Amino acid sequence: MVLKSREDLKQIRVESQNKMAVDDCRILICAGTGCLAGGSQEIYNRFEELTKDIDSVSCEFGREIAHVGVKKSGCHGFCEMGPLVRIEPMNYLYIKVKPEDCEEIFNETILKGKPVERLLYEVDGKRYESQEEIPFYAKQTRLVLKNCGHIDAENIEEYLAFGGYSALEKVLFDMKPSEVVNEIEESNLRGRGGGGFQTGYKWRQVAKQPEKIRYVVCNGDEGDPGAFMDRSIMEGDPHKMIEGMMVAAYATGAQEGYVYVRAEYPLAISRLKGAIEQAEAYQLLGDNILGTDFSFKLHINKGAGAFVCGEGSALTASIEGERGMPRTKPPRTVEQGLFGKPTVLNNVETYANVPMIIENGSKWYLGIGTEGSPGTKAFALTGSVNNTGLIEVPMGTTLGEVIFSIGGGVKNDAKFKAVQIGGPSGGCLVDTDLELPLDFDSLKKRGAMIGSGGLVVMDENTCMVEVARFFMNFTQNESCGKCVPCREGTYRMLEILERIVNGEGKLEDLDMLEELGQAITDTALCGLGKSAALPVLSTLKTFRDEYEEHINKRCPAGSCEKLRSYVIDPEACKGCSKCARNCPVEAIEGVIKSPYVINQEKCIKCGACIDSCPFKAIAIAN
Structure with a gap:
């Protein structure tokens, strides 16, 4: 029809x-x-x-x-x-x-x-x-994710039955473009993709440009390790995001839009393609939508998996067929974005908020969350937590509520140690931060950021130096290489971190890490580069003693392979020789029916002895 x-x-x-x-x-x-x-x-x-x-x-x-x-x-x-x-x-x-x-x-x-x-x-x-009574769900406020799990994700009719495209209907027939911009601006909707930039202000900048060819772009290039909020929206409720993009297009005078999705999300791409085809069949996308003068066409562009393409100018360059690399600013994307034209660029979750705001009004939206960060935020809760998954809570919900009330606490009753928030661009929060409200401003004061919304929980058995090394390795691999601070600085920081986890670090390395990290933060070309050192700087600030322990050739968590030492408890050892027979480098010495001993100089720390000992007489000495 x-x-x-x-x-x-x-x-x-x-x-x-x-x-x-x-x-x-x-x-x-x-x-x-x-x-x-x-x-x-x-x-x-x-x-x-x-x-x-x-x-x-x-x-x-x-x-x-x-x-x-x-x-x-x-x-x-x-x-x-x-x-x-x-x-x-x-x-x-x-x-x-x-x-x-x-x-x-x-x-x-x-x-x-x-x-x-x-x-x-x-x-x-x-x-x-x-x-709805399960604590995991009962303590959430699911607005953006309201339909996920409750409607057929592949059927536009179910979205329509749940009130879908009511916001589009309202703006087309009851509101002027300027009124739509005002409503979004008054709601103080802040971008859910990273820094929390005001959405309405961005739309207003595009709407006032003299150039009449304009674009609406959705950033679905969700690259943070452990993050899957945008993917779940695209897979479970794609029309909500599409409707938000259409409202943005009407408000800013755009007639064409692009959804940039990483190729590693084949199901999201498939669901989006199906949603666009269904909307086109109903002529909710195309020319003269619902008999009005508003026309809008939507395209999908697959990214090749470059983390840097989450940055706006790199993303638009990739859509244009160029190598995805950031450019200097100004001009900004709102002035010269995709194909050199004014461009609205928001992420999936941001657009998914728009229909609710239009339907219910900015005052309703301002009543959720905090004054400076209204609304809800979806988080991907992963790591050492009992209830891993996708959650949505009002902005300002404390870290402790998320981990212990919704997440069900730390796995195996281990002690909570830290949480990495915001992925490689974020920071590390610890037990003293459990009462910290999760909103843009509170986290910024703490030296962290929400980012796209990844929350990786870590327990007492996690090595924070290795966590910093992991994220720096990720960032260094994903650096586009355009600017020297990021290209060379992250490489040198990674070198130092690898020396430290291998037991070859020096005390002066810690000062060098801080100096390099601050230099990258101050001088890198794009936002991703400027935040590349945050995981290292935040762990250095909070867990400096753990770094110092590594320099003294000891990993408190016992997870850094080169700093492990395996010892045999002479009281528990029965002298069966099974460990010696299974050692690949003959590092275990002794005689039958007497306690065996591990030669630390020969030991390659493979763990074969622990696996083979029937009496559990061998352990890792921290």
Whole structure:
């Protein structure tokens, strides 16, 4: 159906709602990347088989005949427990589902309305039947992620049934472009991709340019290790982001847009392509949308995996077919961006906030979060935390609430040590920061940043020097090489860090790391370069004693291979010689039925002795 007017849009929305109402029961199988990797496609196929003749089956959960809809949803967020299956209208959430569980779910839940208790989430002896009651979800405020896990991610009609494209309808028929810019500016929506720049101000700068050819670009090049917020939105609710881009285009006078997605996100690209094709079929994308003078076309551009292409000018250069490298500014992207034209550039999550603001108003949005950072923020919670996954909380939620209330605390009851926030461009927070509000301004004062929203939790067994080395290795590999501070500075910092973790460091290396880090921060060409040294500088500030321990050839966490020493407990050793027989370099000496000894000069620290000892007499000495 081609939508030629506002009335047509309202009609198709009602028709879509009626289609959804036909499903007396809905089986929503998580079809995000993580759950698909865990086998959710097979689960989907099995439910399709089981329900193909359901229309003729009498059921026992309150309806005489049930029509069951089997749907592929986006990421539910509770990644630790996947594959996930949600059953509506009961709102049961089944965790760690396997294809062989489907028949039991069908017989007990679909036909009888009873939960399969062994598949429900349980903590501290309590089982949770309703997804919304699970602490992981109950303590979140899911607005951007509201539809993820609740609608068919591949069907535009379900997005329409949930009120989709209402914001586009409102701006096209009830608002002038300048009023849209005002609304976004008054909401104080700040960019969710890194530095928190004001979105409305950026849109206003583009709208006032004399050049009339303008572009809207979405940065879906989510390169931070451990981050998958934007990917989940593109996979689970692509139309929300598209609608936000269309509102931006209307507000700024653009007629063409590009979504820049890293090629490592094949499912996101596939879902976006499908969403764009469906929107074009309804003529929600194209010429004279809904019979108005507004026209907008949208393209997808795949990135080759360069981290630097998350920077605006490098991203636009890549779309143009050039090598993705930042350029000096001014001129800025709002003045001369894509193809030298004024360009609105925001990330996926930022655009996904826009429809809500337009529908509910800036005052509503300002009531969420903090005064300086309104709204919510999605975080990818990973590392040594019990409930890894994708979460969304109001800005200003404390770090402790995220890790211990939503995340369920540190794994194996280990002691919390630190969290790396914002990926390679971010910083390190520690136990004294657990009451720190997670918002743009509070983190900036602490010397950290939200970045795109990655949160990597680390426990007492984590070596902070190795963490700094890991992020510096990543940044150095991803440096585009255009400016000397980043190209050479990160290389030299990495050299020093590798010496330190190998037990070859010197005390003066710490001063050199600080000096190099500050020089890179002050002189690098782009924002990514300027933040490249942050993980090192923040860990140096907070864990300097750990660096000094490494220089004294000791890794407190026992994770740096070259600084490990393996010792045999003479009290526990039975003299069986199994460790000596398994040592590849004959570093273990002794006689049968007497305690053996490890020659530290010969030992290559491979750990074969620990694996082979039946009496657990060998340990790593920190």
